[in-house]
Amino acid sequence: MVFSKLANSYFDEFPFRQRKKLATSSDYFFLSHAHSDHTTGIKSVLSSQDAMIVCSKETAAVLKVLHRIPKEKCLLIDTNQSLDFDDFVIHAVDANHCLGSLMFVIESSENRKEVYTGDFRLGKPILDELELIQGADHLWVDYTYGDMPRYNFPSRKDLISEILSLMLADGNYPHKEIWIAAYQIGKEKLLKTISDALKVKIFAPEKKVQIYKEIGGGWDIFTDNPDSGICVESRRRVENLTGLDQRTEARLINSLRISPTGWAVELVSKRLDVHYFPYSDHCSFNEVNQFIELANAQEITKI
Numbered sequence: 001m002v003f004s005k006l007a008n009s010y011f012d013e014f015p016f017r018q019r020k021k022l023a024t025s026s027d028y029f030f031l032s033h034a035h036s037d038h039t040t041g042i043k044s045v046l047s048s049q050d051a052m053i054v055c056s057k058e059t060a061a062v063l064k065v066l067h068r069i070p071k072e073k074c075l076l077i078d079t080n081q082s083l084d085f086d087d088f089v090i091h092a093v094d095a096n097h098c099l100g101s102l103m104f105v106i107e108s109s110e111n112r113k114e115v116y117t118g119d120f121r122l123g124k125p126i127l128d129e130l131e132l133i134q135g136a137d138h139l140w141v142d143y144t145y146g147d148m149p150r151y152n153f154p155s156r157k158d159l160i161s162e163i164l165s166l167m168l169a170d171g172n173y174p175h176k177e178i179w180i181a182a183y184q185i186g187k188e189k190l191l192k193t194i195s196d197a198l199k200v201k202i203f204a205p206e207k208k209v210q211i212y213k214e215i216g217g218g219w220d221i222f223t224d225n226p227d228s229g230i231c232v233e234s235r236r237r238v239e240n241l242t243g244l245d246q247r248t249e250a251r252l253i254n255s256l257r258i259s260p261t262g263w264a265v266e267l268v269s270k271r272l273d274v275h276y277f278p279y280s281d282h283c284s285f286n287e288v289n290q291f292i293e294l295a296n297a298q299e300i301t302k303i
């Protein structure tokens with residue numbers, strides 16, 4: 001999405017022209033996280049021997065499973081770590097979005113500073129690094145709900161409690177199967193809390209099971225066992241019951257269906273058979289505008 005003049009590198013953009021030729025002489029492609037709208041054209045890096053993707057180890061695991069990008073093409077950067085390049089230093093801040101998501105702070109040898117937020121949710125990991133983020137010459141900021149005052153939602157912690165209460169209410173789990181809508185990555189705080197609280201692994205599509213196995217650590221919370229009782233699938237399938245075989249469709253109709261999404265604010269009145277919660281991995285309207293105030297940058301580009 002963004003070409004940083006300072007770093008002379010691409011951020012969440014993998015341009016490819018004439019099929020395989022990279023459109024840049026840059027060897028580094030900075031990837032904040034692996035949601036599909038940030039990885040378009042990512043395979044083009046394979047056509048250049050020197051091209052490297054700079055990302056977290058969790059993002060590298062997603063790239064390996066979903067895009068068959070070998071680990072050797074990824075230069076790993078950890079949260080709160082800095083990497084030195086020829087004429088700039090890049091710092092990684094936990095973006096508090098999906099697992100492994102990063103915000104990048106780029107500082108040149110001439111003391112120019114740029115901040116690229118990627119997708120993020122304002123919270124402790126970012127507030128802890130505020131000094132590093134503040135006073136940039138240019139801030140590129142995720143503005144998903146930034147001009148929509150209606151999109152103010154509670155903290156993820158509060159919504160996790162609400163969702164768990166609904167799941168465990170009389171007649172629901174374990175009597176009813178629970179289906180939760182989520183992309184292949186994201187909403188991990190919610191899904192891990194559910195898995196830990198109920199001591200079950202969550203039934204998920206094959207690729208999702210593989211991704212979190214690859215990430216490892218405490219994140220191996222998904223299973224291919226369909227009898228789990230707690231299941232996760234795409235929003236399209238859970239909300240609209242599209243793309244399902246007959247048996248699975250019947251299962252979903254008789255289940256408790258939950259969709260955690262920031263867009264719940266407008267969807268909640270549209271579908272009464274789905275329980276919407278405004279659980280978002282993005283900043284609310286207030287949070288993003290508060291972040292912009294705190295960041296106090298000279299120039300801002302909303303993305």
Ligand SMILES: [Zn+2]
Nearest residue numbers: 033035097119
């Ligand atoms: Zn995202």
